[in-house]
Amino acid sequence: MLTPDLESGVKVWHLVKNHEHGDQKEGERGSKMVSEIYLTRLLATKGTLQKFVDDLFETLFSTVCRGTALPLAIKYMFDFLDEQADRHGIHDMDVRHTWKSNCLPLRFWVNVIKNPQFVFDIHKSSITDACLSVVAQTFMDSCSTSEHRLGKDSPSTKLLYAKDIPHYKSWVERYYADISRLPAISDQDMNAYLAEQARLHSSEFNVLSALHEIFSYVSKYSPEITEALEHDEQAQKQKLAYKVEQIIAAMSAES
Incomplete structure (x- = not known):
């Protein structure tokens, strides 16, 4: 409710009037009116933001459209996941796709999309949070390999981008394929990159x-970690399992 006019006794409402608990019929009629207004405004808002959402997804799922080179860590991590899949005989491409999605888009980018205040000095209102939740959900659906079956009872936020998600999914698949075709990153280059990043952000x-x-x-x-280290050839040479046990014992000891 906006500020009431105390002299005339008139109360001004913004689109939605709070329903009196005692008037159930008026509440039902008002809810139907509000839902129609909501759906119309929802579609209008989606049309206004469509270009910005497209630009965001295209930038995140592109190795050439980001203004800077793809970070070495992403290429190195994705190659590591492919190597582990080959090592364990996992040839299902959906599994590899899901691993990569869980490592980068769903763990990092969704968090940034949903919480822009982590990056920018802004206040996130409840309305902004609701809108960003829809974008984040669309982002997650675009990274999924399963088909989303929608019906008349599906929430409007799911239906809003239903026609766009197959297009976004093709961007995700192309992004992973483009990364796999990039030259491999050697351990030396990766170590040098990490050392430089550590120096730049040491403070x-x-x-x-x-x-x-x-x-x-x-x-x-x-x-689980100790058992894995005991069966790894490189870890055996460096006696990592024994060292981990020593660290745990030292940290657990009462001082």
Whole structure:
């Protein structure tokens, strides 16, 4: 409700009038009116934002349209996932696609899309949050390999981009294929890249806090990690399983 006029006693409402609990019939009639207004405005808003959503998806799912070179870490990580799939005899392309989606778009980009205040110094209103949730859901559906069956009972936010998602899916598939065709990144180049990034951002992160988070993960899954290290040839040479056990014992000891 907008500010009421105290002299005339008139109350001004913005599109939606709060329904009185005692007047159920008026509430039902008002809800139908509101749903029709909502759907019309929803479609109009989608048309206004369509170009911006397209530009966002095209930029994120492109190796050449981003203004800068693809980060080495993405190529290195995707090649590692393909290597692990080959090593374990996983030839289902949907599985490889899902691994890559879970590593980058669904873990990183969805979080940024849903929470722009992480990147920009802005206030995210409830209306903005609702709109970004629709974009984020569309983004997640575009990374999925399963078919989305929609019907008359499907939420309007799902139906809104139903015709666009197959197009977006083709962008995701093309993006992964383009990365697989890029020249492989050697371990030396990757180590040099990580060393340079560490130097550039050395004052921005708390190393001890990061190590503590890693230790929390390692201690939680210590049996699985130790067993894996004991069966890995490179880890055996460096006695990593023994070293991990020593670290866990030292951190767990009371001082």
